[in-house]
Amino acid sequence: MALAEEHGLATDYRQRVHGWLAARLDEAPKSRWTVVPQAVNSLLEIYLFEQRLADALALCTDRPVAGGLLLNLARALNEPHDSLPLYLRLVRTLVHNTNNQSYREGIALLQELHGTLATTAHRQAFAQALIELRREFKAKRNFIKWLNEAFAP
Structure with a gap:
């Protein structure tokens, strides 16, 4: 150009x-x-x-x-309500890999997202997303254990 x-x-x-x-x-x-x-x-x-x-x-x-591009977009978006679904999409993909390294990467992404939440509404939406992840991946014991350590239920 x-x-x-x-x-x-x-x-x-x-x-x-x-x-x-x-x-x-x-x-x-x-x-x-x-x-x-x-x-x-x-x-x-x-x-x-x-x-x-x-x-x-x-x-x-x-x-x-x-x-990687989806993560770049999630990081570029200024509004957590826009980036939350993208982060969750990435986390779900990582957890479906079914290995401990992917679980840890997914939790690190959730921690990164959590650090951007400024309002009560955003924190409530995040808490609801954690509930959904716990329900969806309850069979992934290591993921749930580390998720609970990072974000107490």
Whole structure:
């Protein structure tokens, strides 16, 4: 984009790239080994770079995206009520990995989120999310044990 602007090119490459990626959002991956469609990740990364957070949030609401990009979006959002569902999505993904390292990473994400909560309403929503996680993952004994150590029920 910088080169196009520097040389005064008339083509709006930003819009062309956006259109090209948007047209490929719902295409099935070419390889069965592809975990997440790359067009979604690329478009999300562009939205994050351009600080188009509302577009980024809308894009990943019902599509699978790379965990690192989802975390970047969650951290960029200024409102905990917007970032809470993203953090919970990441935590659930980590807990489904069924290993202690992932459990600890999930709890660390919850602690990071907890540190951003400023209002009573946000803390209540967080407490309700913890109740849901405890119920959903009650069979994951190590996760529940460490969750309870981090956030007493």
